[in-house]
Amino acid sequence: MGVAYSVGEVDHLYTFFVQWSPDIYTKGSKKQRQPRFLIREKHPNHYLVVEKNKVAEINKLLSHPINPTEKNWEIIRVKDSKRRMSLCSSEDSEAEEPEYQEEGDDDLLVLSKHSQLLDAHDLEQLAAQMPARTRGYPWQLVYSTAIHGSSLKTLYRNMAGLDSPVLLIVRDMHKKVFGAFSTDPFRVSKYCYGTGETFLFSFNPDFQAYRWSGENSYFVSGKLESLQIGGGGDGFALWLDADLYHGASFSCPTFHNAPLSTQEDFIVQDLEVWTVQN
Incomplete structure (x- = not known):
């Protein structure tokens, strides 16, 4: 499962990821991989999808913790977010794909526009x-x-x-x-x-x-x-x-x-x- 964060909080989250797993996310690491999230655009807001079990830890780093049960937030699986991107029009959504894939995530073709x-x-x-x-x-x-x-x-x-x-x-x-x-x-x-x-x-x-x-x-x-x-x-x-x-x-x-x-x-x-x- 994943939870969406506004793009304004991404800088705080990046700091968290670096502190959480410096061997993966720091520039000097031999095993450089992208964080396990997707940034997707859904007019008029941006969203960052992360693992649900990290919500409590991430909230500690945010000045205004979010409540994932509120209606303005949507909890979705990372795989489901990729499915949506594969079927949506680029006029409504754009995505930056991670180089690192969750297990099972590569069973989808992600299209930039609706086929x-x-x-x-x-x-x-x-x-x-x-x-x-x-x-x-x-x-x-x-x-x-x-x-x-x-x-x-x-x-x-x-x-x-x-x-x-x-x-x-x-x-x-x-x-x-x-x-x-x-x-x-x-x-x-x-x-x-x-x-x-x-x-x-x-x-x-x-x-x-x-x-x-x-x-x-x-x-x-x-x-x-x-x-x-x-x-x-x-x-x-x-x-x-x-x-x-x-x-x-x-x-x-x-x-x-x-x-x-x-x-x-x-x-x-x-x-x-x-x-x-x-």
């Missing part, structure tokens, strides 16, 4: 498949057909200069949601790129992940006229045209996947691309 295509349960299932190096960091939306229109060129342009993994989510006209995790941002290239951490996934009715089979390295190929993921067989695991309107999905040797969409040829209804901020 139109994924709910909390979807995020939990995807997080379990992610490489460990991507966990615990916020993800930002870099492309959405709802915001940027339907253009592969715009998608490439929005990702220019990025050097971090990306998450592609597609919803077709039959409401089926599927996509791919790519270790490399999408770009135009003469050759295929990516690593064996790249994988495909689909929902509806059940979540299914398709990992690299090891048969070939046709992970991602970016062309001006199309984006291609997986290959080596009769078709691509996921293919999108230049307008991000027509798509196709076939079984392929790269992932030994089943077709991701209800039909091998599909129409894109919505599309999002997220990238991890590390």
